[in-house]
Amino acid sequence: MAVRFDATTDRYETTTGLPPTVYTAMCWYYISVDRNAYSLLWELQYNGRTVINSPYITASKAIEVWDGNQFKMTLQGATVGWQRLALAVGTGGDATLYHGTATGALALSSTTTLIGSAATVDKLMIGNDPLDQWFNGRVAAYKMWNATLTQAEIEREFETYQPARTANLLRWHPFINAELVDYSGNGNTLTAGSTATATEDGPPIPWRPARPWLIHVPAVGPPAVEDPPMYLRRVAPARR
Amino acid sequence: MATVTQTLDPGSAQFLTTAFPALVRGGTNIPVLGLAYDAATSEAAFWLIRAVNYGTGNVTVHVDWYADTATTGDVVWQAQLAAITADTDTQDVETKALATLNTVTDTHLGTVGQRLHRAIITMTNLDALAADDDLWVRIARDAANAADTMAGDAVLALATVSYSDV
Numbered sequence: 402m403a404v405r406f407d408a409t410t411d412r413y414e415t416t417t418g419l420p421p422t423v424y425t426a427m428c429w430y431y432i433s434v435d436r437n438a439y440s441l442l443w444e445l446q447y448n449g450r451t452v453i454n455s456p457y458i459t460a461s462k463a464i465e466v467w468d469g470n471q472f473k474m475t476l477q478g479a480t481v482g483w484q485r486l487a488l489a490v491g492t493g494g495d496a497t498l499y500h501g502t503a504t505g506a507l508a509l510s511s512t513t514t515l516i517g518s519a520a521t522v523d524k525l526m527i528g529n530d531p532l533d534q535w536f537n538g539r540v541a542a543y544k545m546w547n548a549t550l551t552q553a554e555i556e557r558e559f560e561t562y563q564p565a566r567t568a569n570l571l572r573w574h575p576f577i578n579a580e581l582v583d584y585s586g587n588g589n590t591l592t593a594g595s596t597a598t599a600t601e602d603g604p605p606i607p608w609r610p611a612r613p614w615l616i617h618v619p620a621v622g623p624p625a626v627e628d629p630p631m632y633l634r635r636v637a638p639a640r641r
Numbered sequence: 642m643a644t645v646t647q648t649l650d651p652g653s654a655q656f657l658t659t660a661f662p663a664l665v666r667g668g669t670n671i672p673v674l675g676l677a678y679d680a681a682t683s684e685a686a687f688w689l690i691r692a693v694n695y696g697t698g699n700v701t702v703h704v705d706w707y708a709d710t711a712t713t714g715d716v717v718w719q720a721q722l723a724a725i726t727a728d729t730d731t732q733d734v735e736t737k738a739l740a741t742l743n744t745v746t747d748t749h750l751g752t753v754g755q756r757l758h759r760a761i762i763t764m765t766n767l768d769a770l771a772a773d774d775d776l777w778v779r780i781a782r783d784a785a786n787a788a789d790t791m792a793g794d795a796v797l798a799l800a801t802v803s804y805s806d807v
Contacts, residue, residue, distance in 0.1 A: 402663050402677075482658070503658045562664070577666045602663040608652035608674060611689075 403541035403603035404576040405433065410596040412529035413581065418572050418589025419522040420445070422494070425550040427487035427543070427558060429604040432458065434537040435480060441534050442486060443543070445517070446524040450531045453517025456488055456498070457534065464500050469517035474510040476500040483604040485559045491549040494518030499555055503605055507556060527574075529594065541603045543574040563609040577603065642807045647690050649778060649800040651676045654686035662686055662782075665796060675796040677709060678716075678782035680789070685719075685781035686797070692724065692776045696807040700764040704780060705799045706747070707755045714791030717783040719744045720762045724774040739779055740768035746788050757798065778802055 437460045444455035453469040462480050465472040487499040494515045501507040529535040542562045548569035557565050562575045573585040579598040583589040652674050662676035662684045678684050702720040721739040747760035
């Protein structure tokens, strides 16, 4: 399942468990109703309502990141179907945007410096922003680390709801239910907007990877029959 | 002679990009992770196992399921196999087809909607299964079947595959 945002009052936000200057955030998303306008997936703010380093879906379904000064890092998205999006920010604000449809390779932007990365974030919003550029669609498997994940790690993380990398995991919201809890264990609970979000069918990924197998192959057939060792042989009593 | 049983974990099921059951997580006192199969659209999930020590005979698939909302009606469960013998079969694994499906109709036993049921599918279409084959198992709800009369989702909580080692 996935959480469905379908109104300006549907949103999640928090002022705790926020990313430092180096981080990676990612999620699966699905456009349910094309608003043909800028729509927020998630957003970071500082100093009240100043928006930084936030990926938006444009009217043409491109993904652009607002860094506090301008939109950067454009990648073309799709209108229909589940899609994958990740933003990995490294030291100095050097960031890479990743996007893909449900299958196949991820497209990635060239590394771009986001000026907002130097700011101290004071709020995270998912599904809407202060300007009501709300998202009309579904979000699932939202994860954030206070580390810059590699492309290989990001591709791996898109394969399951459950994080493969637990080191530096800051928050994990599977959104398999419309709930606010942080599954990372860090207690970074979200706060809901004024209307309740619903759930709808989620992306085509399992909860977790297949468990490792321990295969014990028993011997085939009955044990071989051998002559018993001498100490087990019945010895006939001596005749008198 | 022994029966080999392997579990198919709903949490690690794989899906095609369309027509797949929704992953759901419920439970008040225990976490219940399941795959919610729609009543109107046929949806399928897949697992890959190795048929360790498979001997001969039919394969049995057990589907433990519960209704999301209904207390009556029938659910038609389908299972299909696709077996490949590594180093022997020249079949392209990415274009491998499934064998003909087998089905069973399981009736909701009533009283409590979310009670657990077990549907048992005897797999006679084995796709020439041999010991230690890589075996893909597809489990679906045949929602389009007129015999599938249960309203609402049928949630797969656990499935197993079992077979004889002789």
